[in-house]
Amino acid sequence: MATLHVDIVAAEGHIYSGDASMLFAPAAMGEVGIAPRHAPLLTTLKPGTVRVKLADGSELPFFVGGGILEVQPHLVTVLADTALRGEDADEAAAAASKAEAEAKLAGAKSEMDIAKANEEVTMAAARYEFVKKLKSPTR
Amino acid sequence: MAGAKEIRTKIKSVKNTQKITRAMEKVAMSKMRRAQERMARARPYAEKIRLVLGHLASANLEYKHTYTVERPVKRVAYLIVSSDRGLAGGLNMNAFRVAVRAIKEWKDQNVDVDVALIGNKSISFFRRIGGTVLGTANQLGDKPQLSQVLGVIKVLTDAYRNGQVDRVFLLSTEFVNTMTQKPTIRQLLPVVPVKEEGLLSHWDYIYEPSSAELMDTVLQRYIESQVYQAVIENAASEQSARMVAMKSASDNAGKIIGALQLTYNKARQASITKELSEIVGGAAAISG
Numbered sequence: 001m002a003t004l005h006v007d008i009v010a011a012e013g014h015i016y017s018g019d020a021s022m023l024f025a026p027a028a029m030g031e032v033g034i035a036p037r038h039a040p041l042l043t044t045l046k047p048g049t050v051r052v053k054l055a056d057g058s059e060l061p062f063f064v065g066g067g068i069l070e071v072q073p074h075l076v077t078v079l080a081d082t083a084l085r086g087e088d089a090d091e092a093a094a095a096a097s098k099a100e101a102e103a104k105l106a107g108a109k110s111e112m113d114i115a116k117a118n119e120e121v122t123m124a125a126a127r128y129e130f131v132k133k134l135k136s137p138t139r
Numbered sequence: 140m141a142g143a144k145e146i147r148t149k150i151k152s153v154k155n156t157q158k159i160t161r162a163m164e165k166v167a168m169s170k171m172r173r174a175q176e177r178m179a180r181a182r183p184y185a186e187k188i189r190l191v192l193g194h195l196a197s198a199n200l201e202y203k204h205t206y207t208v209e210r211p212v213k214r215v216a217y218l219i220v221s222s223d224r225g226l227a228g229g230l231n232m233n234a235f236r237v238a239v240r241a242i243k244e245w246k247d248q249n250v251d252v253d254v255a256l257i258g259n260k261s262i263s264f265f266r267r268i269g270g271t272v273l274g275t276a277n278q279l280g281d282k283p284q285l286s287q288v289l290g291v292i293k294v295l296t297d298a299y300r301n302g303q304v305d306r307v308f309l310l311s312t313e314f315v316n317t318m319t320q321k322p323t324i325r326q327l328l329p330v331v332p333v334k335e336e337g338l339l340s341h342w343d344y345i346y347e348p349s350s351a352e353l354m355d356t357v358l359q360r361y362i363e364s365q366v367y368q369a370v371i372e373n374a375a376s377e378q379s380a381r382m383v384a385m386k387s388a389s390d391n392a393g394k395i396i397g398a399l400q401l402t403y404n405k406a407r408q409a410s411i412t413k414e415l416s417e418i419v420g421g422a423a424a425i426s427g
Contacts, residue, residue, distance in 0.1 A: 009187060011285045011360075011367050013180035029347050042191065043347040044356050068357060070191055070344075077187055079360065082285065097274035097290030 002036035006052050008062055008078040015080060016062060022053040023076050025069050034071055041071040050078055143410070146403040150396055157392035163226070164385035170281055171317070171378035177282070177371050178314070185364045189333060192361050195354050196332035198343050202351050205300055206330050206358045214251045216273060216295055216304040217241065218327065219265075220311035220369050221258035222377040223277055228384035230377055231260040234312050234322040239268075241310070241324060253304060255291050257370060273298060283370045285363060292366050296359065299328045311369035312376040318383060320376040327365060330358055 006023055008015040023034045026048030034041075045067045052060040064080040196207070219238050221231045242252045253271045256262050262275055274294035279287050298304045307328035313321045346353055 007183070007187075009184045011181060011184050011364050013177075014183055027347060040344045041347065042195070042344040042350075042353055044353060068188075068191065068353075068360065070187070079184060079188060079191070081360075093286075093290030093293055095290075097276060097294050100275050100277075100290075 167382035174375035221261035
């Protein structure tokens with residue numbers, strides 16, 4: 001049976017590498033399933049779960065906070081974002097950095113708690129979804 | 140034996156200092172090893188994204204993303220990466236010297252320079268010399284995470300998008316080897332993708348959604364991975380610079396202890412000789 005080499009890498013390090021019979025990923029335009037000999041494809045990923053189906057039929061789930069999926073006929077690379085991303089979170093981070101700069105230079109205390117809390121809430125929500133999915137018996 | 144006690148105290152205090160510097164050297168050594176591992180771990184992602192970007196760039200010859208367009212330079216920004224802590228030899232000062240020189244060169248051409256800062260040391264340095272600071276990130280610790288620097292990157296890319304700055308440079312200390320670290324300036328924006336020759340003729344990706352939209356994400360990630368690489372490389376440089384600085388401090392402490400010990404021994408010898416001659420002199424006076 002043809003197999004597919006899967007590499008999941010994040011900026012901070014390597015996450016998974018191995019052979020698989022199929023891979024499912026939450027692409028920007030909807031869930032995609034990649035079988036061996038898939039045409040070369042490049043797409044962005046939404047936050048969610050990348051599932052790697054091994055040759056023996058078992059599945060390995062990986063949580064990604066978004067990222068990029070690159071497919072070549074026998075090679076799939078997931079460039080995963082470890083942190084949950086999106087306009088809001090990025091804006092919050094940018095605002096925090098700016099505020100920090102101002103605070104640092106004025107020597108005052110920064111007020112970035114709200115932005116930080118928001119970020120944590122989005123992250124926690126996505127993690128919760130992921131954990132719920134892991135625990136459900138119908139998977 | 141008046142001086143002897145003072146010398147003894149001094150030797151003790153130098154010995155204590157030496158203990159500290161030696162401990163710091165050992166700690167820096169193990170931290171450096173781990174920082175190097177982290178550098179190696181981040182490499183696959185950086186390589187992969189460079190490859191994808193090369194593909195995209197050669198596939199999209201007609202589409203020009205803002206991040207790849209050269210503009211006339213009226214204002215530039217420098218992202219300066221430094222360490223959070225000191226006692227790392229000349230690491231930060233060498234980087235700042237390069238930064239100040241670069242800023243001066245731009246100013247001579249009537250180009251304004253903004254800075255964005257990573258690390259406590261650069262923040263306190265630029266607070267002293269002044270200048271427009273766009274954003275900062277600090278307290279990254281020994282294991283810098285990408286999420287800690289995203290904010291400052293976003294500030295810079297936004298400034299570039301808005302036309303506030305026309306070029307963005309990244310200044311960080313490159314880890315050449317344990318003994319050598321070199322402050323290096325790299326251009327972050329506009330991005331100059333490495334085009335792979337002859338790729339286009341063979342095959343191309345299916346792009347989903349459109350290649351233009353993908354370009355946006357890939358470029359952003361590419362910039363982030365470049366900055367992240369610089370940050371972890373700077374961390375490795377910091378540890379190795381500290382290791383070398385602490386090693387020479389320990390050696391110097393050893394030399395000082397040796398010299399002090401010699402003085403102490405001489406003083407002791409002199410006082411013994413003096414006592415002996417006094418006793419002999421006294422005995423001679425009585426018997427004489």
